[in-house]
Amino acid sequence: MSEQPGTAVGAGSAAGVRIRRASVSDLDGIMSLERSVFGHEAWPEQAMRADMLSEHCYYLVAELVGTDVLVGCAGLMCPVGSGEGDIQTIAVSPMVRGRGVGRVLMADLIGEAASRGASRLFLEVRADNPIAIGLYRALGFHEIGTRAGYYQPDNVDAVTMRLEPVPGGPEVRRVGPVGAEAVQPQTWEEIRKQDGAC
Numbered sequence: 198m199s200e201q202p203g204t205a206v207g208a209g210s211a212a213g214v215r216i217r218r219a220s221v222s223d224l225d226g227i228m229s230l231e232r233s234v235f236g237h238e239a240w241p242e243q244a245m246r247a248d249m250l251s252e253h254c255y256y257l258v259a260e261l262v263g264t265d266v267l268v269g270c271a272g273l274m275c276p277v278g279s280g281e282g283d284i285q286t287i288a289v290s291p292m293v294r295g296r297g298v299g300r301v302l303m304a305d306l307i308g309e310a311a312s313r314g315a316s317r318l319f320l321e322v323r324a325d326n327p328i329a330i331g332l333y334r335a336l337g338f339h340e341i342g343t344r345a346g347y348y349q350p351d352n353v354d355a356v357t358m359r360l361e362p363v364p365g366g367p368e369v370r371r372v373g374p375v376g377a378e379a380v381q382p383q384t385w386e387e388i389r390k391q392d393g394a395c
């Protein structure tokens with residue numbers, strides 16, 4: 198999934214939207230979307246630029262098909278060899294929310310983390326953001342703690358969430374076939390059902 202900037206990536210698609218790897222030339226568009234979505238909580242441009250230039254990071258943008266109108270972005274930090282990664286950001290423009298763009302972006306980041314050998318993924322989300330929390334839960338993330346008053350000046354708690362094992366990552370690939378399971382490779386969905394995970 199680590200293709201060159203500017204090429205389409207293949208984890209999925211959402212109607213009318215094209216997902217591709219971001220390059221630093223997307224920085225202005227990403228900052229503009231981040232500021233409109235996160236307001237004073239948007240990252241400083243300098244930090245975003247450093248992330249986008251880092252080999253340890255992987256950023257995506259979503260554009261309206263046939264245009265260069267940027268309607269989504271998402272970023273992962275996942276150094277190869279560390280065994281874990283962090284979802285740095287995800288934002289979808291209100292004009293295309295609810296069409297599956299966020300899910301496709303997240304699925305692509307998770308796939309990239311797996312290909313970098315991560316078995317754990319972490320993220321932090323405002324406790325008062327049930328839509329994002331719903332998206333993360335639907336992808337298998339679980340709450341593992343809170344950081345009281347993390348978001349200031351709003352004084353809103355941060356919920357820390359973890360995805361472990363990462364689908365397609367080393368922990369999942371290590372699951373060995375036993376008995377009838379040896380006939381077919383075990384899929385992530387099957388493993389989750391056995392674990393009783395939501």
Ligand SMILES: CC(C)(COP(=O)(O)OP(=O)(O)OC[C@H]1O[C@@H](n2cnc3c(N)ncnc32)[C@H](O)[C@@H]1OP(=O)(O)O)[C@@H](O)C(=O)NCCC(=O)NCCS
Pocket residue numbers: 234287288289290293294295296297298299300301321322323326327328329331332335
């Ligand atoms: C969170 C966000 C990225 C979701 O993007 P999206 O493209 O609208 O999400 P999708 O259409 O892919 O929906 C994926 C899941 O999110 C949840 N979701 C999306 N919209 C929802 C809504 N209006 N109400 C409840 N849950 C919702 C659902 O779990 C949904 O899965 P489902 O379609 O199977 O029910 C988007 O709402 C956003 O950018 N919000 C502002 C920025 C933000 O909060 N970022 C996260 C910071 S940690």
